[in-house]
Amino acid sequence: VTRDLRTTAMLTTLLAAAAALAVTALLLVGAWPAAQRDILVAWGAQRAPLIAMALLTGLGAAAALAWSMFARRLGFVPHLVHRIELLRSSRPELRIEAADAVPEPLAQAINALAEDHFALRRRSADELALATQQIEEERDLLSAVLAEQSAAVIACSQAGRVLMYTPAAATLLERLAPDGYLGLGRTVFALFRRSAIQHGLERLALAQQRGDARPAAAMLLAMRNGALLHARFTPLQGRQLRGFFLHLQPESAGAVAERSGDARRGLANLRAAVEMLRDYPQMGDAERERFVAVADEESARLAQQLGDVPDARWPLEDIAAETLLELLRTRLQDLLAETVDVGTAAELWVSAESFALAALLRDYVQRLGAPSSARWTLELQPQDRHAALVLTCSVQRLLDAQDWAVWEQAPLTGQGLQLSPSAIARGHGGELWQQRSDGGAQLQVLLPRAELEASPPPAAPIEMAAVTADAGDGERLAALVYTAFDTETTGLDPSAGDQIIALGGIRIVDGRIRSREVFDSLVATARRIDPAAQRVHGIDAAMLAGQPPAAEVLRRFRDFCEDTVLLGHNAAFDLRFFELQGQASGIAIDRPLLDTLLLSQLVYPQAESHQLEAIAERLGLSPLGRHTALGDAILTAEVFLRLLPLLAARGIHTLPQAIAASRATTLARLRY
Amino acid sequence: MKHVLIADDEDNIVLSLEFLLRQLGCEVAVARDGEQALQQAHAQPPDLLLLDVMMPGLSGYDVCQQLRADPRFAGTRIVMLTAKGREAEVARGRALGADDYIVKPFSTRELTARIRGLLDLPA
Numbered sequence: 001v002t003r004d005l006r007t008t009a010m011l012t013t014l015l016a017a018a019a020a021l022a023v024t025a026l027l028l029v030g031a032w033p034a035a036q037r038d039i040l041v042a043w044g045a046q047r048a049p050l051i052a053m054a055l056l057t058g059l060g061a062a063a064a065l066a067w068s069m070f071a072r073r074l075g076f077v078p079h080l081v082h083r084i085e086l087l088r089s090s091r092p093e094l095r096i097e098a099a100d101a102v103p104e105p106l107a108q109a110i111n112a113l114a115e116d117h118f119a120l121r122r123r124s125a126d127e128l129a130l131a132t133q134q135i136e137e138e139r140d141l142l143s144a145v146l147a148e149q150s151a152a153v154i155a156c157s158q159a160g161r162v163l164m165y166t167p168a169a170a171t172l173l174e175r176l177a178p179d180g181y182l183g184l185g186r187t188v189f190a191l192f193r194r195s196a197i198q199h200g201l202e203r204l205a206l207a208q209q210r211g212d213a214r215p216a217a218a219m220l221l222a223m224r225n226g227a228l229l230h231a232r233f234t235p236l237q238g239r240q241l242r243g244f245f246l247h248l249q250p251e252s253a254g255a256v257a258e259r260s261g262d263a264r265r266g267l268a269n270l271r272a273a274v275e276m277l278r279d280y281p282q283m284g285d286a287e288r289e290r291f292v293a294v295a296d297e298e299s300a301r302l303a304q305q306l307g308d309v310p311d312a313r314w315p316l317e318d319i320a321a322e323t324l325l326e327l328l329r330t331r332l333q334d335l336l337a338e339t340v341d342v343g344t345a346a347e348l349w350v351s352a353e354s355f356a357l358a359a360l361l362r363d364y365v366q367r368l369g370a371p372s373s374a375r376w377t378l379e380l381q382p383q384d385r386h387a388a389l390v391l392t393c394s395v396q397r398l399l400d401a402q403d404w405a406v407w408e409q410a411p412l413t414g415q416g417l418q419l420s421p422s423a424i425a426r427g428h429g430g431e432l433w434q435q436r437s438d439g440g441a442q443l444q445v446l447l448p449r450a451e452l453e454a455s456p457p458p459a460a461p462i463e464m465a466a467v468t469a470d471a472g473d474g475e476r477l478a479a480l481v482y483t484a485f486d487t488e489t490t491g492l493d494p495s496a497g498d499q500i501i502a503l504g505g506i507r508i509v510d511g512r513i514r515s516r517e518v519f520d521s522l523v524a525t526a527r528r529i530d531p532a533a534q535r536v537h538g539i540d541a542a543m544l545a546g547q548p549p550a551a552e553v554l555r556r557f558r559d560f561c562e563d564t565v566l567l568g569h570n571a572a573f574d575l576r577f578f579e580l581q582g583q584a585s586g587i588a589i590d591r592p593l594l595d596t597l598l599l600s601q602l603v604y605p606q607a608e609s610h611q612l613e614a615i616a617e618r619l620g621l622s623p624l625g626r627h628t629a630l631g632d633a634i635l636t637a638e639v640f641l642r643l644l645p646l647l648a649a650r651g652i653h654t655l656p657q658a659i660a661a662s663r664a665t666t667l668a669r670l671r672y
Numbered sequence: 673m674k675h676v677l678i679a680d681d682e683d684n685i686v687l688s689l690e691f692l693l694r695q696l697g698c699e700v701a702v703a704r705d706g707e708q709a710l711q712q713a714h715a716q717p718p719d720l721l722l723l724d725v726m727m728p729g730l731s732g733y734d735v736c737q738q739l740r741a742d743p744r745f746a747g748t749r750i751v752m753l754t755a756k757g758r759e760a761e762v763a764r765g766r767a768l769g770a771d772d773y774i775v776k777p778f779s780t781r782e783l784t785a786r787i788r789g790l791l792d793l794p795a
Contacts, residue, residue: 261726265682265755268776272688275780280695287691294684386760401734431764433733444767446760 009074013066017059076101084110092118152248155236160187160197163236163243172248176227181560183517185481185509188246190562193222193416199355200233204244206323208235218317219355220251220427226411226418230315251314263302270298314427316351318450321380321387324352328378328389331358335365336376348380349450350387356424357445359415360432361391364443366414367407370395377439382449386430389445398434398441408432475654477644482508482594483561484637485519486629487574488537491530494576494672499525501539503553504630505560506637508567511644513637519560520630522547537627551585554578558589565655566593569612569636576672592655596639598662603646610667615639674698674791675716679709679735680724680753685776689722692780696793706730713739718748720791723770725754725761733768740769749790753778 029037044051080102087094095114096107152169156162162184173182173191180191188197196219203217214234221231228251236243273294276283283291361378375394380387399407408422425432430446488502505519522539524547534540568574571593578589600607600615607618616622616635619642652658662668676698678689686702693700701716703709705727713721713735721739725732732752739745752765755776762773772786788795 261755264776265685265726268753268755268778269682269684269688271777272685272692272780276688276691279780280691283691290687291691294687298684383763384759386763401730401738405730405734425760429760431760433764433768435737435768446763448760 009070010063010067013070014059014063017062017066020062021055021058076103080106080110087114154182154188154246154248155243156188156246157243160189162186162188169246169248172229172250173223176229176250177223177225179225179556179559180223181562183507183560184514185507185564187563190559191223193224195416196222196355199358200231200246201244203317203327203354204233204235218315220314220353220417220419221246221248222417226413228418266298266302270295270302273298314353316353316428316448318349318351319354321348321350324350324354324357324389325378325380327354328358328361332361332365332378335362348382348387350380350447351428351450352447353424353427356417356419356427357389357447359412359417359419360421360424360445361443363412363415363421364391364399364407367403368393368397368399370397375440380447383446385449386446387449389447391443392437392440393442394440396436396441398436404434475656477647477653477655477658478511480655481564482567482637482640483519483564483591484508484513484567484633484640485557485561485574486568486632486636487577488539488627488629489533489577490525490527491533494573494580497527498530498577499523499527500550500553500577500581501525501529501544502537502629503557504628504633505557506630506633507564508637508641511641513634513641515634518630519557521553521556523553524549537629550581551587554582554585554587554589558587561589561591564591566591567636567640568593568595569632569639570597570670571595572670573672592659594640594655594658595662595668596636596643598665598668599640599643599647599658601665601667602650602652602661603643612636612639619643674719674793675701676720676722676787677701677703677709677712677718678722679703679706679727679732680722681705681727682724685724685753688780692784693787696784696787698791706732706735709735710738713745713748717745720749720751720787723750723752725752725765733764736765736768736770751786751790 029040032040080096083094083096087096092114095111096102098104098107146164146166150168151166152172153166154162154169155164162182164184165182170182173180177191182191200217200219200221203219204215207215207217217233219231219233221229223229230249230251232247234245234247236245273291277288277291277295365376370393373395374397377390377392379390379392381390398404409420411418411420412424419427421432425445428445428447430448432443432445434441434443436442483505484507485503485505487500487504489498489500491498500523502522503519504521507514507517509517522544524544529539529541566589572595575589575593582588596612596615597610600610604610604615604618607614609615612632612635616639619639621635621638621642647653647658650661652661674697676693678686678693678700679702680686680689681704690700690702698720701712701718703712706729709721709723709727710730712718721735723732723735732754736750736752739748739750749772750770751772751774752770753774753776754761754765762775765773771790774783774786787793
């Protein structure tokens with residue numbers, strides 16, 4: 001800019017001087033008489049070179065004079081620009097001095113602006129640091145409190161994303177489902193059946209609607225692998241359902257009921273034998289010996305069986321009959337269309353596990369296969385200390401004895417429950433049977449009546465809160481949950497049979513790398529490891545002995561990265577391995593993907609290298625633990641977080657934008 | 673002489689029940705599971721059936737339900753025996769037509785009294 005300015009100034013001055021001379025000469029000569037002009041022309045013609053020289057010298061002198069004047073007035077500009085750049089970029093303590101030919105008022109104005117600017121910067125940095133420190137202190141305190149909790153609790157957003165969990169929850173779930181992943185930012189649907197969670201939330205919404213002082217819903221919760229838990233849902237954040245807490249406890253009632261039954265049988269045998277000995281002393285020796293032998297055998301067996309026998313029933317929730325019937329009817333709606341008439345008994349309350357009961361009824365209806373002309377009624381009939389849940393089918397059809405026996409004992413896997421109908425009845429301390437009646441064929445489930453029949457059931461029809469969203473927090477790059485990952489392989493050619501031997505992954509939630517949420521596994525392989533590859537990653541065949549096979553590791557990784565965006569460096573390479581090795585076992589890792597190789601090319605189109613180390617260095621990161629799958633995954637995650645603001649500066653804010661822009665890069669054409 | 677059928681898969685209780693009923697002057701037959709109980713009942717309809725709930729194959733409830741659906745067994749008294757001892761089971765047994773219900777472990781004197789009542793035996 002300054003060079004342009006200088007050139008322009010110089011040219012302008014020259015032209016102006018030349019023009020002034022020419023005009024002056026013309027004016028003078030034009031005023032003379034013709035004779036004198038002729039004389040002058042003749043004189044001039046004789047001395048032309050001399051005159052030209054004199055003219056040029058004059059012009060030069062004028063230009064030099066003009067230039068020195070310009071330099072005195074504006075020559076400080078290049079220098080000033082340089083000083084301001086320095087001050088802005090790296091030396092905030094620098095000030096403009098008048099001695100540098102900068103006009104005093106200008107220097108003062110610039111310095112004042114700089115003072116204000118840096119004061120503002122310092123203040124906001126201080127405020128930010130203070131706020132961050134406060135937040136970190138609060139977070140540390142909270143983590144410390146949570147770590148001390150012996151209860152297994154998970155806090156979730158309304159869409160089911162995990163916001164927090166206690167170590168006890170992690171331990172419990174790890175024990176019940178070693179393959180499941182409880183992770184921040186993941187949805188709980190990765191662990192539990194969606195229908196079960198939704199049922200709990202509907203019930204919680206119901207409790208809130210009822211205006212309970214401490215709304216909660218207790219139920220039996222099925223994990224995706226079939227394991228069962230007792231779960232209590234409570235609302236997160238005040239009375240509005242912004243999210244929920246899941247309080248978890250292992251299920252145990254079934255086994256307890258079984259044990260107590262065994263003990264009673266043994267005791268019956270023992271008691272009868274002893275009473276025979278007592279009441280019939282005249283019996284023969286042979287008989288006496290047999291009764292004594294029974295007594296010995298049974299008492300020994302009882303002693304062995306004796307353990308603590310807690311309450312054999314599940315911890316059930318008290319629920320108004322009307323509400324229970326309404327919940328069950330909703331669950332049966334799609335099977336029975338509008339033909340279910342709900343019979344109600346006013347003021348009746350029972351203790352029931354509505355989700356399990358719904359599963360039981362659904363399965364029974366499906367198994368029975370009654371004609372569509374059948375009319376159904378569902379009612380709760382109060383009895384002494386029980387209430388019979390009666391499902392009547394107008395068509396006189398029952399399961400035959402054999403089908404019934406099978407159905408009663410088989411887990412309701414079709415309904416997402418690893419519990420059999422008889423186990424459900426047992427969990428209620430109830431019974432289950434089918435019988436004919438005048439009105440039609442009946443399925444009866446005996447339920448305990450609630451001990452405290454508290455407030456009357458709500459009069460208004462029940463509105464269900466629909467909690468179906470699982471959409472996350474939109475598509476903004478900064479808000480998404482990522483799984484950064486990397487593999488190590490036997491060689492560089494997946495199509496020629498090279499295989500994955502290590503797979504590492506780490507999660508980014510809320511723009512932070514979660515060092516406790518990692519995936520790190522070696523993978524068994526039958527293929528020879530290429531020596532060149534081995535020099536890079538240092539993994540040899542001996543290290544892979546006894547490691548899990550690819551199918552298992554890929555399946556676990558698929559679960560680990562469920563609900564997240566994948567983040568890889570040159571991920572086309574890794575994905576080709578996933579594709580080829582997943583095909584064999586039917587495992588597809590099908591998640592949205594961002595590639596730091598392509599993102600780097602977007603941000604630094606001129607750069608020569610887009611290797612991970614090169615990018616890391618460019619972004620001011622020091623590669624630690626490189627060339628392990630997990631180490632590279634972590635570096636990829638760090639690189640990505642540094643790239644985010646640079647992408648934003650280029651107008652890339654959302655996942656679809658990033659994916660589209662990546663596709664347009666030249667490196668996106670790489671294939672493996 | 674009254675005919676009594678005992679249906680239970682526990683040898684150790686059958687031993688006592690059989691002994692007890694013979695002392696009461698009954699003719700006793702024993703079935704080890706639900707199927708056998710039905711067969712024997714059809715072969716010779718008993719005056720009294722002592723029916724355990726938990727048996728392999730057909731349960732005591734199944735046996736009870738089938739016998740009650742057959743008018744030939746209208747005169748058969750059915751006493752159900754159960755180890756679970758929960759009211760819900762008693763209610764179920766009664767709904768299916770059992771005459772009495774005895775929870776294990778029971779007193780043999782109490783059982784004797786009930787059997788005498790059901791079979792109209794002299795005390």
